[in-house]
Amino acid sequence: MDRLSLQDPLFATYAICAALMILKAVGMSWLTVYRMTKVKSGYRSPEDLRRTRLNPEPDPSQIGPNDYVDRIRRIQLNDLENLPFFLAAGFLFVIAGPSLLHAQILLYGYVVSRLLHFAAYLTAQTHDVRATFWTIGSLMLIYMTLYVLVAALGLV
Amino acid sequence: MDRLSLQDPLFATYAICAALMILKAVGMSWLTVYRMTKVKSGYRSPEDLRRTRLNPEPDPSQIGPNDYVDRIRRIQLNDLENLPFFLAAGFLFVIAGPSLLHAQILLYGYVVSRLLHFAAYLTAQTHDVRATFWTIGSLMLIYMTLYVLVAALGLV
Amino acid sequence: MDRLSLQDPLFATYAICAALMILKAVGMSWLTVYRMTKVKSGYRSPEDLRRTRLNPEPDPSQIGPNDYVDRIRRIQLNDLENLPFFLAAGFLFVIAGPSLLHAQILLYGYVVSRLLHFAAYLTAQTHDVRATFWTIGSLMLIYMTLYVLVAALGLV
Numbered sequence: 001m002d003r004l005s006l007q008d009p010l011f012a013t014y015a016i017c018a019a020l021m022i023l024k025a026v027g028m029s030w031l032t033v034y035r036m037t038k039v040k041s042g043y044r045s046p047e048d049l050r051r052t053r054l055n056p057e058p059d060p061s062q063i064g065p066n067d068y069v070d071r072i073r074r075i076q077l078n079d080l081e082n083l084p085f086f087l088a089a090g091f092l093f094v095i096a097g098p099s100l101l102h103a104q105i106l107l108y109g110y111v112v113s114r115l116l117h118f119a120a121y122l123t124a125q126t127h128d129v130r131a132t133f134w135t136i137g138s139l140m141l142i143y144m145t146l147y148v149l150v151a152a153l154g155l156v
Numbered sequence: 157m158d159r160l161s162l163q164d165p166l167f168a169t170y171a172i173c174a175a176l177m178i179l180k181a182v183g184m185s186w187l188t189v190y191r192m193t194k195v196k197s198g199y200r201s202p203e204d205l206r207r208t209r210l211n212p213e214p215d216p217s218q219i220g221p222n223d224y225v226d227r228i229r230r231i232q233l234n235d236l237e238n239l240p241f242f243l244a245a246g247f248l249f250v251i252a253g254p255s256l257l258h259a260q261i262l263l264y265g266y267v268v269s270r271l272l273h274f275a276a277y278l279t280a281q282t283h284d285v286r287a288t289f290w291t292i293g294s295l296m297l298i299y300m301t302l303y304v305l306v307a308a309l310g311l312v
Numbered sequence: 313m314d315r316l317s318l319q320d321p322l323f324a325t326y327a328i329c330a331a332l333m334i335l336k337a338v339g340m341s342w343l344t345v346y347r348m349t350k351v352k353s354g355y356r357s358p359e360d361l362r363r364t365r366l367n368p369e370p371d372p373s374q375i376g377p378n379d380y381v382d383r384i385r386r387i388q389l390n391d392l393e394n395l396p397f398f399l400a401a402g403f404l405f406v407i408a409g410p411s412l413l414h415a416q417i418l419l420y421g422y423v424v425s426r427l428l429h430f431a432a433y434l435t436a437q438t439h440d441v442r443a444t445f446w447t448i449g450s451l452m453l454i455y456m457t458l459y460v461l462v463a464a465l466g467l468v
Contacts, residue, residue: 003314003316004316067358071357074356074357080392081337081340081341081388081392082338082341084392084395084396084399085334085337085338085395085396085399088330088334088396088399089331089334092327092330092331095316095317095318095327096318096327121357124357124358124359125359126359126360126362126364127355127357127359127360127362127364127366127367128364128365128366128367131345131366134341138338138341138342141334141338142335142338145331145334145335145338146331146335148318148327148330148331149327149328149331149332149335151318151327152318152324152327152328152331153324153328154319154324
Protein backbone atom coordinates (compact mmCIF):
# COMPACT_ATOMS: atom_id res chain seq x y z
CA MET A 1 0.00 0.00 0.00
CA ASP A 2 1.13 3.54 -0.72
CA ARG A 3 1.33 5.50 2.50
CA LEU A 4 1.94 8.80 0.76
CA SER A 5 -1.38 8.81 -1.02
CA LEU A 6 -4.25 11.20 -0.59
CA GLN A 7 -6.47 8.11 -0.93
CA ASP A 8 -5.00 6.76 2.30
CA PRO A 9 -7.24 8.00 5.15
CA LEU A 10 -4.31 8.59 7.50
CA PHE A 11 -2.25 10.60 5.04
CA ALA A 12 -5.35 12.42 3.78
CA THR A 13 -6.07 13.52 7.35
CA TYR A 14 -2.61 15.03 7.53
CA ALA A 15 -2.95 16.64 4.09
CA ILE A 16 -6.29 18.23 5.00
CA CYS A 17 -4.94 19.66 8.25
CA ALA A 18 -1.70 20.80 6.61
CA ALA A 19 -3.64 22.53 3.82
CA LEU A 20 -5.91 24.27 6.32
CA MET A 21 -2.94 25.50 8.34
CA ILE A 22 -1.12 26.70 5.21
CA LEU A 23 -4.23 28.61 4.13
CA LYS A 24 -4.49 30.04 7.65
CA ALA A 25 -0.87 31.21 7.60
CA VAL A 26 -1.09 32.69 4.12
CA GLY A 27 -4.41 34.24 5.11
CA MET A 28 -2.62 36.34 7.72
CA SER A 29 -0.57 37.97 4.94
CA TRP A 30 -3.76 38.78 3.05
CA LEU A 31 -5.42 40.09 6.19
CA THR A 32 -2.40 42.33 6.80
CA VAL A 33 -2.67 43.62 3.25
CA TYR A 34 -6.42 44.18 3.67
CA ARG A 35 -5.96 46.15 6.89
CA MET A 36 -2.97 48.13 5.55
CA THR A 37 -4.97 49.05 2.46
CA LYS A 38 -8.06 49.94 4.48
CA VAL A 39 -6.28 52.36 6.84
CA LYS A 40 -3.48 53.20 4.37
CA SER A 41 -1.05 52.82 7.24
CA GLY A 42 1.17 50.28 8.98
CA TYR A 43 3.70 50.25 6.14
CA ARG A 44 7.30 49.37 6.90
CA SER A 45 9.64 50.40 4.07
CA PRO A 46 10.79 53.94 3.24
CA GLU A 47 9.78 53.46 -0.41
CA ASP A 48 6.19 52.75 0.68
CA LEU A 49 5.82 56.52 1.09
CA ARG A 50 6.22 57.14 -2.64
CA ARG A 51 3.15 58.30 -4.50
CA THR A 52 1.68 55.34 -6.43
CA ARG A 53 -1.65 54.26 -7.81
CA LEU A 54 -2.34 52.32 -4.58
CA ASN A 55 -1.07 55.14 -2.35
CA PRO A 56 -2.03 58.40 -4.09
CA GLU A 57 -1.54 60.63 -1.02
CA PRO A 58 1.49 59.42 0.92
CA ASP A 59 2.12 60.73 4.43
CA PRO A 60 5.01 60.03 6.82
CA SER A 61 2.56 58.80 9.47
CA GLN A 62 1.86 55.79 7.25
CA ILE A 63 5.07 54.23 8.49
CA GLY A 64 5.32 53.26 12.10
CA PRO A 65 3.27 51.32 14.62
CA ASN A 66 -0.42 50.82 13.88
CA ASP A 67 -2.10 48.35 16.20
CA TYR A 68 -4.92 47.58 13.77
CA VAL A 69 -2.30 46.22 11.35
CA ASP A 70 0.31 45.13 13.88
CA ARG A 71 -2.18 42.86 15.66
CA ILE A 72 -2.32 40.71 12.53
CA ARG A 73 1.47 40.77 12.33
CA ARG A 74 1.69 39.48 15.90
CA ILE A 75 -0.79 36.71 15.05
CA GLN A 76 1.26 35.89 11.97
CA LEU A 77 4.50 35.78 13.96
CA ASN A 78 2.83 33.36 16.33
CA ASP A 79 1.93 31.24 13.29
CA LEU A 80 5.54 31.31 12.11
CA GLU A 81 6.65 30.12 15.55
CA ASN A 82 4.26 27.19 15.40
CA LEU A 83 2.91 26.12 12.01
CA PRO A 84 6.11 25.18 10.13
CA PHE A 85 6.91 22.83 12.99
CA PHE A 86 3.40 21.40 12.96
CA LEU A 87 3.70 20.76 9.22
CA ALA A 88 6.88 18.73 9.76
CA ALA A 89 5.82 17.02 13.01
CA GLY A 90 2.39 16.07 11.66
CA PHE A 91 3.98 14.54 8.58
CA LEU A 92 6.43 12.44 10.58
CA PHE A 93 3.66 11.53 13.00
CA VAL A 94 1.51 9.94 10.28
CA ILE A 95 4.61 8.21 8.87
CA ALA A 96 5.15 6.75 12.33
CA GLY A 97 1.81 4.99 11.88
CA PRO A 98 -0.62 5.91 14.64
CA SER A 99 -4.20 4.67 14.43
CA LEU A 100 -6.51 6.78 12.29
CA LEU A 101 -8.54 7.90 15.30
CA HIS A 102 -5.38 8.81 17.21
CA ALA A 103 -4.18 10.91 14.27
CA GLN A 104 -7.56 12.54 13.72
CA ILE A 105 -7.82 13.64 17.36
CA LEU A 106 -4.36 15.21 17.33
CA LEU A 107 -4.31 16.70 13.84
CA TYR A 108 -7.87 18.08 13.83
CA GLY A 109 -7.44 19.03 17.48
CA TYR A 110 -4.39 21.08 16.59
CA VAL A 111 -6.21 22.84 13.77
CA VAL A 112 -9.12 23.71 16.07
CA SER A 113 -6.75 25.00 18.77
CA ARG A 114 -5.07 27.32 16.29
CA LEU A 115 -8.36 28.64 14.94
CA LEU A 116 -9.52 29.37 18.50
CA HIS A 117 -6.16 31.05 19.24
CA PHE A 118 -6.70 33.20 16.14
CA ALA A 119 -10.23 34.14 17.20
CA ALA A 120 -9.04 35.04 20.71
CA TYR A 121 -6.11 37.10 19.44
CA LEU A 122 -8.11 38.89 16.72
CA THR A 123 -10.77 39.97 19.19
CA ALA A 124 -8.21 40.94 21.85
CA GLN A 125 -9.33 38.51 24.53
CA THR A 126 -7.20 38.47 27.69
CA HIS A 127 -3.74 36.98 27.61
CA ASP A 128 -5.00 34.06 29.69
CA VAL A 129 -7.60 33.00 27.10
CA ARG A 130 -5.18 33.27 24.19
CA ALA A 131 -2.47 31.46 26.14
CA THR A 132 -4.83 28.61 26.95
CA PHE A 133 -5.55 27.86 23.28
CA TRP A 134 -1.87 28.23 22.40
CA THR A 135 -0.91 25.83 25.19
CA ILE A 136 -3.35 23.15 24.03
CA GLY A 137 -1.98 23.26 20.49
CA SER A 138 1.62 23.38 21.62
CA LEU A 139 1.18 20.35 23.88
CA MET A 140 -0.37 18.43 20.98
CA LEU A 141 2.59 19.40 18.80
CA ILE A 142 5.06 18.28 21.48
CA TYR A 143 3.16 15.01 21.91
CA MET A 144 3.32 14.23 18.17
CA THR A 145 7.03 15.08 18.08
CA LEU A 146 7.82 12.87 21.08
CA TYR A 147 5.79 10.07 19.47
CA VAL A 148 8.03 10.34 16.38
CA LEU A 149 11.20 10.54 18.47
CA VAL A 150 10.35 7.47 20.52
CA ALA A 151 9.45 5.50 17.38
CA ALA A 152 12.55 6.62 15.47
CA LEU A 153 14.81 5.72 18.41
CA GLY A 154 13.26 2.24 18.35
CA LEU A 155 12.07 2.57 21.96
CA VAL A 156 8.68 1.07 21.08
CA MET B 157 7.07 3.27 -9.21
CA ASP B 158 8.74 5.31 -6.52
CA ARG B 159 7.14 8.73 -6.34
CA LEU B 160 9.63 10.04 -3.83
CA SER B 161 12.58 9.69 -6.14
CA LEU B 162 14.76 12.40 -7.59
CA GLN B 163 14.69 10.33 -10.80
CA ASP B 164 10.96 10.95 -11.06
CA PRO B 165 10.49 14.13 -13.15
CA LEU B 166 7.58 15.35 -11.05
CA PHE B 167 9.31 14.94 -7.72
CA ALA B 168 12.58 16.24 -9.16
CA THR B 169 10.77 19.42 -10.22
CA TYR B 170 9.63 19.91 -6.64
CA ALA B 171 13.09 19.11 -5.25
CA ILE B 172 14.78 21.61 -7.58
CA CYS B 173 12.34 24.38 -6.66
CA ALA B 174 12.49 23.54 -2.96
CA ALA B 175 16.29 23.59 -3.04
CA LEU B 176 16.34 26.94 -4.83
CA MET B 177 13.94 28.45 -2.31
CA ILE B 178 15.93 27.05 0.64
CA LEU B 179 19.12 28.54 -0.80
CA LYS B 180 17.27 31.83 -1.32
CA ALA B 181 16.07 31.89 2.28
CA VAL B 182 19.44 30.95 3.73
CA GLY B 183 21.04 33.46 1.37
CA MET B 184 19.15 36.26 3.15
CA SER B 185 20.97 35.36 6.38
CA TRP B 186 24.31 35.53 4.59
CA LEU B 187 23.37 38.80 2.92
CA THR B 188 22.45 40.22 6.34
CA VAL B 189 25.83 39.10 7.68
CA TYR B 190 27.58 40.62 4.66
CA ARG B 191 25.87 43.97 5.08
CA MET B 192 26.31 44.00 8.88
CA THR B 193 29.99 43.26 8.47
CA LYS B 194 30.41 45.87 5.73
CA VAL B 195 28.88 48.75 7.69
CA LYS B 196 29.72 47.26 11.13
CA SER B 197 26.22 48.17 12.22
CA GLY B 198 22.69 46.80 12.45
CA TYR B 199 23.55 44.50 15.36
CA ARG B 200 20.83 43.49 17.76
CA SER B 201 22.25 42.05 20.99
CA PRO B 202 23.92 43.99 23.82
CA GLU B 203 26.91 41.62 23.73
CA ASP B 204 27.54 42.53 20.09
CA LEU B 205 29.13 45.74 21.40
CA ARG B 206 31.97 43.85 23.05
CA ARG B 207 35.39 44.29 21.50
CA THR B 208 36.21 41.19 19.43
CA ARG B 209 38.37 40.25 16.48
CA LEU B 210 35.45 40.90 14.11
CA ASN B 211 34.42 44.12 15.89
CA PRO B 212 37.67 45.77 17.06
CA GLU B 213 36.17 49.22 17.69
CA PRO B 214 32.68 48.81 19.13
CA ASP B 215 30.36 51.80 19.31
CA PRO B 216 26.84 52.08 20.80
CA SER B 217 25.50 53.30 17.43
CA GLN B 218 26.14 49.81 16.05
CA ILE B 219 22.94 48.66 17.71
CA GLY B 220 19.69 50.07 16.49
CA PRO B 221 17.92 50.58 13.18
CA ASN B 222 20.05 50.58 10.04
CA ASP B 223 18.05 50.47 6.84
CA TYR B 224 20.88 49.02 4.75
CA VAL B 225 20.79 45.94 6.99
CA ASP B 226 17.13 46.07 8.00
CA ARG B 227 15.99 45.97 4.37
CA ILE B 228 17.42 42.46 4.10
CA ARG B 229 15.75 41.55 7.38
CA ARG B 230 12.39 42.69 6.00
CA ILE B 231 12.98 40.61 2.86
CA GLN B 232 13.90 37.66 5.05
CA LEU B 233 10.79 38.08 7.19
CA ASN B 234 8.73 38.04 4.02
CA ASP B 235 10.48 34.77 3.10
CA LEU B 236 9.63 33.30 6.51
CA GLU B 237 5.99 34.24 5.96
CA ASN B 238 5.92 32.44 2.62
CA LEU B 239 8.64 29.87 1.91
CA PRO B 240 8.04 27.31 4.70
CA PHE B 241 4.44 27.07 3.50
CA PHE B 242 5.52 26.74 -0.12
CA LEU B 243 7.89 23.91 0.86
CA ALA B 244 5.00 21.99 2.46
CA ALA B 245 2.34 22.91 -0.11
CA GLY B 246 4.59 22.11 -3.07
CA PHE B 247 5.41 18.71 -1.60
CA LEU B 248 1.76 17.80 -1.03
CA PHE B 249 0.90 19.18 -4.47
CA VAL B 250 3.26 16.80 -6.28
CA ILE B 251 2.02 13.94 -4.06
CA ALA B 252 -1.51 14.80 -5.24
CA GLY B 253 -0.34 13.93 -8.75
CA PRO B 254 -0.77 16.86 -11.12
CA SER B 255 0.57 16.55 -14.66
CA LEU B 256 4.25 17.37 -15.06
CA LEU B 257 3.50 20.52 -17.07
CA HIS B 258 0.95 21.67 -14.49
CA ALA B 259 3.51 21.22 -11.71
CA GLN B 260 6.31 22.88 -13.66
CA ILE B 261 4.23 25.98 -14.36
CA LEU B 262 3.27 26.40 -10.72
CA LEU B 263 6.53 25.41 -9.05
CA TYR B 264 8.90 27.23 -11.39
CA GLY B 265 6.41 30.09 -11.60
CA TYR B 266 6.49 30.42 -7.83
CA VAL B 267 10.30 30.46 -7.79
CA VAL B 268 10.40 33.16 -10.46
CA SER B 269 7.80 35.27 -8.61
CA ARG B 270 9.89 35.13 -5.44
CA LEU B 271 13.10 36.07 -7.23
CA LEU B 272 11.33 39.04 -8.84
CA HIS B 273 9.92 40.04 -5.44
CA PHE B 274 13.45 39.90 -4.04
CA ALA B 275 14.84 42.05 -6.87
CA ALA B 276 12.05 44.61 -6.42
CA TYR B 277 12.49 44.75 -2.64
CA LEU B 278 16.30 44.90 -2.76
CA THR B 279 16.26 47.82 -5.18
CA ALA B 280 13.46 49.62 -3.29
CA GLN B 281 10.90 49.64 -6.09
CA THR B 282 7.50 51.06 -5.17
CA HIS B 283 5.19 49.11 -2.91
CA ASP B 284 2.93 48.43 -5.91
CA VAL B 285 5.66 46.62 -7.88
CA ARG B 286 6.77 44.54 -4.91
CA ALA B 287 3.17 43.73 -4.00
CA THR B 288 2.42 42.57 -7.54
CA PHE B 289 5.16 39.92 -7.48
CA TRP B 290 4.20 38.85 -3.98
CA THR B 291 0.56 38.51 -5.03
CA ILE B 292 1.38 36.31 -8.02
CA GLY B 293 3.39 33.94 -5.85
CA SER B 294 0.85 33.92 -3.05
CA LEU B 295 -1.99 33.08 -5.45
CA MET B 296 0.05 30.19 -6.84
CA LEU B 297 0.67 28.95 -3.31
CA ILE B 298 -3.03 29.19 -2.47
CA TYR B 299 -3.92 27.38 -5.71
CA MET B 300 -1.56 24.48 -4.90
CA THR B 301 -2.92 24.25 -1.37
CA LEU B 302 -6.54 24.21 -2.54
CA TYR B 303 -5.62 21.54 -5.10
CA VAL B 304 -4.29 19.39 -2.24
CA LEU B 305 -7.30 20.10 -0.05
CA VAL B 306 -9.82 19.20 -2.75
CA ALA B 307 -7.94 15.98 -3.56
CA ALA B 308 -7.51 14.99 0.09
CA LEU B 309 -11.20 15.60 0.80
CA GLY B 310 -12.01 13.25 -2.11
CA LEU B 311 -13.93 15.96 -3.94
CA VAL B 312 -12.32 15.03 -7.28
CA MET C 313 12.07 -1.44 0.78
CA ASP C 314 10.16 1.42 2.31
CA ARG C 315 12.36 4.50 2.49
CA LEU C 316 9.86 6.48 4.50
CA SER C 317 9.98 4.16 7.47
CA LEU C 318 11.21 4.86 10.93
CA GLN C 319 12.68 1.35 10.79
CA ASP C 320 15.00 2.47 8.00
CA PRO C 321 18.21 3.74 9.65
CA LEU C 322 18.63 6.59 7.17
CA PHE C 323 15.11 7.93 7.54
CA ALA C 324 15.18 7.32 11.30
CA THR C 325 18.29 9.50 11.53
CA TYR C 326 16.42 12.30 9.82
CA ALA C 327 13.33 11.78 11.98
CA ILE C 328 15.38 11.90 15.20
CA CYS C 329 17.13 15.11 14.17
CA ALA C 330 13.92 16.69 12.90
CA ALA C 331 12.14 15.83 16.15
CA LEU C 332 14.98 17.30 18.23
CA MET C 333 14.95 20.52 16.22
CA ILE C 334 11.16 20.80 16.43
CA LEU C 335 11.34 20.35 20.21
CA LYS C 336 14.12 22.95 20.32
CA ALA C 337 12.05 25.45 18.35
CA VAL C 338 8.90 24.87 20.37
CA GLY C 339 11.00 25.00 23.51
CA MET C 340 11.87 28.63 22.74
CA SER C 341 8.17 29.51 22.97
CA TRP C 342 7.95 27.80 26.35
CA LEU C 343 11.13 29.51 27.54
CA THR C 344 9.67 32.87 26.48
CA VAL C 345 6.51 32.08 28.44
CA TYR C 346 8.59 31.01 31.45
CA ARG C 347 10.62 34.20 31.44
CA MET C 348 7.60 36.45 30.78
CA THR C 349 5.77 34.81 33.67
CA LYS C 350 8.78 35.04 35.97
CA VAL C 351 9.37 38.77 35.47
CA LYS C 352 5.73 39.55 34.56
CA SER C 353 7.04 41.67 31.72
CA GLY C 354 7.99 41.55 28.06
CA TYR C 355 4.37 41.37 26.93
CA ARG C 356 3.43 42.67 23.50
CA SER C 357 -0.33 43.21 23.16
CA PRO C 358 -2.36 46.03 24.70
CA GLU C 359 -4.83 43.53 26.14
CA ASP C 360 -2.01 41.85 28.09
CA LEU C 361 -2.32 44.75 30.54
CA ARG C 362 -5.80 43.67 31.62
CA ARG C 363 -6.13 42.31 35.13
CA THR C 364 -6.38 38.51 34.95
CA ARG C 365 -5.67 35.54 37.15
CA LEU C 366 -2.18 35.23 35.61
CA ASN C 367 -1.54 38.99 35.77
CA PRO C 368 -3.25 40.22 38.93
CA GLU C 369 -1.42 43.57 39.11
CA PRO C 370 -0.99 44.91 35.57
CA ASP C 371 1.36 47.84 34.95
CA PRO C 372 2.13 49.73 31.71
CA SER C 373 5.84 48.90 32.08
CA GLN C 374 4.98 45.26 31.39
CA ILE C 375 4.79 46.09 27.69
CA GLY C 376 7.93 47.12 25.90
CA PRO C 377 11.49 45.90 25.58
CA ASN C 378 12.79 43.52 28.24
CA ASP C 379 16.11 41.94 27.37
CA TYR C 380 15.62 38.94 29.67
CA VAL C 381 12.60 37.97 27.54
CA ASP C 382 13.70 39.49 24.24
CA ARG C 383 16.92 37.46 24.22
CA ILE C 384 14.83 34.31 23.89
CA ARG C 385 12.79 35.97 21.15
CA ARG C 386 15.98 36.75 19.23
CA ILE C 387 17.09 33.12 19.62
CA GLN C 388 13.67 32.01 18.42
CA LEU C 389 13.79 34.32 15.40
CA ASN C 390 17.14 32.80 14.52
CA ASP C 391 15.48 29.38 14.75
CA LEU C 392 12.71 30.52 12.41
CA GLU C 393 15.32 31.71 9.92
CA ASN C 394 17.01 28.32 9.94
CA LEU C 395 15.05 25.33 11.24
CA PRO C 396 12.11 25.19 8.80
CA PHE C 397 14.66 25.08 5.98
CA PHE C 398 16.66 22.38 7.73
CA LEU C 399 13.49 20.30 8.14
CA ALA C 400 12.84 20.45 4.38
CA ALA C 401 16.48 20.17 3.26
CA GLY C 402 17.23 17.26 5.60
CA PHE C 403 14.18 15.40 4.32
CA LEU C 404 15.12 15.83 0.66
CA PHE C 405 18.73 15.00 1.52
CA VAL C 406 17.84 11.55 2.91
CA ILE C 407 15.51 11.00 -0.07
CA ALA C 408 18.51 11.71 -2.31
CA GLY C 409 20.14 8.65 -0.79
CA PRO C 410 23.46 9.53 0.85
CA SER C 411 25.30 6.85 2.81
CA LEU C 412 24.16 6.43 6.40
CA LEU C 413 27.46 7.76 7.78
CA HIS C 414 27.31 10.77 5.46
CA ALA C 415 23.79 11.56 6.64
CA GLN C 416 24.61 11.01 10.30
CA ILE C 417 27.57 13.42 10.17
CA LEU C 418 25.51 16.16 8.56
CA LEU C 419 22.23 15.72 10.39
CA TYR C 420 23.63 15.15 13.88
CA GLY C 421 26.30 17.76 13.15
CA TYR C 422 23.60 20.29 12.35
CA VAL C 423 21.72 19.51 15.57
CA VAL C 424 24.89 19.91 17.63
CA SER C 425 25.74 23.20 15.90
CA ARG C 426 22.30 24.58 16.74
CA LEU C 427 22.49 23.50 20.36
CA LEU C 428 25.90 25.17 20.70
CA HIS C 429 24.50 28.29 19.03
CA PHE C 430 21.68 28.27 21.57
CA ALA C 431 24.09 27.88 24.48
CA ALA C 432 26.28 30.73 23.19
CA TYR C 433 23.31 33.03 22.61
CA LEU C 434 21.60 32.24 25.91
CA THR C 435 24.75 33.00 27.90
CA ALA C 436 25.52 36.14 25.84
CA GLN C 437 28.87 35.01 24.46
CA THR C 438 30.51 37.40 22.00
CA HIS C 439 29.06 37.80 18.54
CA ASP C 440 32.09 35.96 17.12
CA VAL C 441 31.40 32.78 19.14
CA ARG C 442 27.71 32.76 18.29
CA ALA C 443 28.42 33.48 14.63
CA THR C 444 30.89 30.61 14.43
CA PHE C 445 28.32 28.03 15.52
CA TRP C 446 25.69 29.56 13.24
CA THR C 447 28.10 29.45 10.29
CA ILE C 448 28.93 25.78 10.80
CA GLY C 449 25.23 24.87 10.82
CA SER C 450 24.40 27.10 7.89
CA LEU C 451 27.18 25.62 5.75
CA MET C 452 25.91 22.11 6.54
CA LEU C 453 22.42 23.19 5.52
CA ILE C 454 23.71 24.69 2.27
CA TYR C 455 25.73 21.55 1.58
CA MET C 456 22.67 19.31 2.00
CA THR C 457 20.60 21.59 -0.22
CA LEU C 458 23.23 21.63 -2.97
CA TYR C 459 23.47 17.85 -2.73
CA VAL C 460 19.71 17.65 -3.38
CA LEU C 461 19.88 20.19 -6.20
CA VAL C 462 22.70 18.41 -8.00
CA ALA C 463 20.93 15.06 -7.67
CA ALA C 464 17.55 16.43 -8.78
CA LEU C 465 19.13 18.11 -11.80
CA GLY C 466 20.62 14.74 -12.76
CA LEU C 467 24.15 16.13 -12.64
CA VAL C 468 25.43 13.04 -10.80
